[in-house]
Amino acid sequence: MLCRSLLPVLLVLACLQYLTMANSAKGPEDCCFKFYKKPIPVRAIKTYENTSNDCPKTGIIFTTQNSSRVCVDPGFKWVQRAIDVVDQRLYENSN
Template identity: 45%
Template sequence: MIIRPRSLLLGLLVILYLQSCAVGQHVNAPEECCFTFYPRRIPVAVISKFEETRAECPKPGLIFTTVKGARVCADPDSMWVQKALNKIKRQIVESST
């Protein structure tokens, strides 16, 4: 069986193209999404910061970071999350004035 250089080159180019397509599909994927939410309340005193998940995530969520560094996903539609968020925002405003 004789392998021609052109065939080998064409085969390598096809493999490289397919690999770049597979890698390129996840370029804009969010780094962190919430797929499940923590079921219990977290005391506001132990929350050091919060961040919203990106719009590309399948469902919206809030990520609370505790004083000890644990990151917990919470449902933004939950009443306790909204109350905690309001308290944290008030504390930020009060500490900046």
């Protein structure tokens, strides 16, 4: 008798666990699956962020002046130079 009443409770708990994990999953907006390869003018880049460690590929997401988000490969030299320039710009604007 106890097993029959416990089964629906466990089923409900399993569904709640599944829904909770699905809501916290990393989506395409947090990870990069393809990289833009052409250099982006640094003046067009407003900010950047690193992708999460949970993502399958390491990437950088540049946010441009028109609020577009562009995934780029952090291994490209132009990406590292752009990050340095953006960091310098943000540092100068904070003073």
